[in-house]
Amino acid sequence: MGKLSMPPENPFYTVIDIPDEYFCDRNEETEKIIGLIANGSNIVLKAPRRIGKSSLIMHVFKNKAIAEHYNTLFIDIYGTKNASDFHAEFQNALLSAPFAKSAKIKRTFESMVKSAYLDLGNYDTASGTVSFPKIGFTPSTLPKIPLQDLFDYLEHTKKPNLVVFDEFQQIQEYPERMAATLRSYIQKMSNTRFIFSGSARHMLTTMFQMSNQPFYKSAAPMDLDILSLDSYTAFCKDLFRLGGKSIDDNAVSFAYHLFSGETYLMQETMKETYARCAPGAAAGKDDVIEAVNELLSRKETDYRDILSRLDNKKERNTLYCIAIEGIASGLTSSAIMKKYQLDNASSVQNALENLGPDKLALIERIAKGTYVIQDRLFELWIAAKSGILQTKFLEAEARFYRQREIAERINLP
Ligand SMILES: Nc1ncnc2c1ncn2[C@@H]1O[C@H](COP(=O)(O)OP(=O)(O)OP(=O)(O)O)[C@@H](O)[C@H]1O
Ligand SMILES: [Mg+2]
Numbered sequence: 001m002g003k004l005s006m007p008p009e010n011p012f013y014t015v016i017d018i019p020d021e022y023f024c025d026r027n028e029e030t031e032k033i034i035g036l037i038a039n040g041s042n043i044v045l046k047a048p049r050r051i052g053k054s055s056l057i058m059h060v061f062k063n064k065a066i067a068e069h070y071n072t073l074f075i076d077i078y079g080t081k082n083a084s085d086f087h088a089e090f091q092n093a094l095l096s097a098p099f100a101k102s103a104k105i106k107r108t109f110e111s112m113v114k115s116a117y118l119d120l121g122n123y124d125t126a127s128g129t130v131s132f133p134k135i136g137f138t139p140s141t142l143p144k145i146p147l148q149d150l151f152d153y154l155e156h157t158k159k160p161n162l163v164v165f166d167e168f169q170q171i172q173e174y175p176e177r178m179a180a181t182l183r184s185y186i187q188k189m190s191n192t193r194f195i196f197s198g199s200a201r202h203m204l205t206t207m208f209q210m211s212n213q214p215f216y217k218s219a220a221p222m223d224l225d226i227l228s229l230d231s232y233t234a235f236c237k238d239l240f241r242l243g244g245k246s247i248d249d250n251a252v253s254f255a256y257h258l259f260s261g262e263t264y265l266m267q268e269t270m271k272e273t274y275a276r277c278a279p280g281a282a283a284g285k286d287d288v289i290e291a292v293n294e295l296l297s298r299k300e301t302d303y304r305d306i307l308s309r310l311d312n313k314k315e316r317n318t319l320y321c322i323a324i325e326g327i328a329s330g331l332t333s334s335a336i337m338k339k340y341q342l343d344n345a346s347s348v349q350n351a352l353e354n355l356g357p358d359k360l361a362l363i364e365r366i367a368k369g370t371y372v373i374q375d376r377l378f379e380l381w382i383a384a385k386s387g388i389l390q391t392k393f394l395e396a397e398a399r400f401y402r403q404r405e406i407a408e409r410i411n412l413p
Pocket of ligand 1: 013014015016018022023024025026047048049050051052053054055056199263264267
């Protein structure tokens with residue numbers, strides 16, 4: 001891909017759309033996705049939070065094999081609550097796509113909006129312009145082109161289309177039976193490939209692999225793993241070198257293990273480490289620790305807020321217990337309950353429920369009876385408040401391998 005004319009002030013990106021030269025690895029995954037699409041497959045792309053699903057898809061979009069031969073559409077349905085929100089988000093994405101610029105469907109829509117907005121009195125008659133309303137803004141007044149027409153339009157474009165529904169598991173939260181509706185359109189499409197991506201692994205697996213589900217076997221499954229330590233190390237060293245700086249291998253591997261290979265937190269840490277490193281200087285593990293401390297202090301208000309919203313002492317104690325244990329199991333054993341002043345097994349169960357993915361989403365169950373804090377930085381913050389941050393640093397590598405081992409055991413067929 002073409003080089004940027006001006007190098008960025010900081011080469012560590014924390015947005016979804018990353019220029020290719022600052023994007024780490026994912027070569028195999030990129031090839032695999034392109035191969036499947038070229039073969040006519042749809043894909044269901046799964047990975048835990050903040051590993052890099054959305055960025056990978058944007059990276060694939062920029063690849064020549066895709067960019068030159070497909071129209072691409074990225075639809076993030078994370079914030080959608082029902083079929084109408086979904087519809088609006090899909091329509092907005094389609095109508096603002098460059099490839100639909102002069103499409104008839106767009107003109108039809110503009111006249112629909114114009115009349116609706118004239119009625120509502122918020123169409124700018126002076127300039128004659130309408131801006132497309134965004135979701136959450138005026139969803140109920142947004143005129144809708146029937147879904148059938150949106151899919152029909154895609155079916156008749158000159159180039160084939162690649163459509164991504166990001167955070168696809170969200171449709172399972174709708175009151176409507178959206179999966180069945182969508183399937184009826186999608187299965188008839190010959191001109192469009194779909195990528196369904198999301199982080200609720202279990203839910204997506206159920207949606208695509210259970211024979212009683214509408215999307216059963218309609219997409220090739222793909223699990224996105226964390227970046228390898230080798231490729232992330234080489235990547236960081238290259239970017240430091242480009243800026244006339246350097247970083248030790250063990251500084252990168254410390255960040256890698258500390259954050260369990262989670263791309264977002266590693267990138268945030270490297271961004272901060274890079275910013276603090278003077279030109280010509282070499283960053284080491286201590287500099288990474290300083291960067292982590294800076295990230296922790298920036299989150300102070302947010303994390304305090306989260307805690308203050310846990311009015312229930314049992315929840316708070318359970319949260320602290322998991323944060324301090326790191327990988328916590330046997331929470332209802334008498335030793336653990338005594339150590340963390342947890343009253344009784346049923347109140348711990350209650351607290352786990354409330355802290356879990358369906359409610360506050362602060363903790364995650366990684367195996368039967370085994371929990372971790374979802375946001376590793378939050379765990380470190382609690383550790384810092386409890387005076388055991390240093391221990392967390394020392395244990396980071398061992399903990400990384402333990403968690404990987406548990407995950408592998410769970411994923412065995
Ligand atoms: N290959 C990569 N190289 C460099 N940075 C990356 C890479 N992949 C992802 N990132 C960075 O990691 C962060 C998380 O990536 P992304 O948002 O794509 O993850 P995600 O899996 O879609 O997360 P979520 O579940 O929250 O939607 C982003 O800040 C992005 O900039
Ligand atoms: Mg994402």
